[in-house]
Amino acid sequence: MISIQLQGKPTNLTIIQIYAPTTEAEESTIDDFYMDLQQILDDVPKKDAILIIGDWNAKVGETAVPGIVGKFGLGKRNEADERLLDFCQENHMIITNTCFQ
Incomplete structure (x- = not known):
């Protein structure tokens, strides 16, 4: 994981680049990944716009989740x-690439 904060107006932008463990990884590795990501996210100033980009190694399917x-x-x-x-639910985030065709 890597994180960068870009100064902007009217708000700053924090970009977090990730590569999530695959489904074949040990559960402890997956837990560590999400704990580390949550820690980075918790350290981002609340007013920043946040983008988490990279490979989640997850398929969320065709079913919409409001x-x-x-x-x-x-x-x-x-x-x-x-x-x-x-x-995403815990952090009030949207998987934006599923919102556009």
Whole structure:
């Protein structure tokens, strides 16, 4: 993971680049990944706009989840989807690439 804060007006932008463990990784590795990411996110100033980009190794599927997943997801959900959806819900985040065709 890497994080950068860009100074901007009217708000700053924090970009966090990630590469999530695959579904074949040990549960402790996945737990550590999400704990580390949460720590980085908690350290971001509350007024910053935040983008988390990279490879989540998760498929959220075609089913929309109001406020989190749009109607343009692809494929069928995999094992990593629930953890990602929970993370997004807890942090009030949207998986934006599922909102546009």
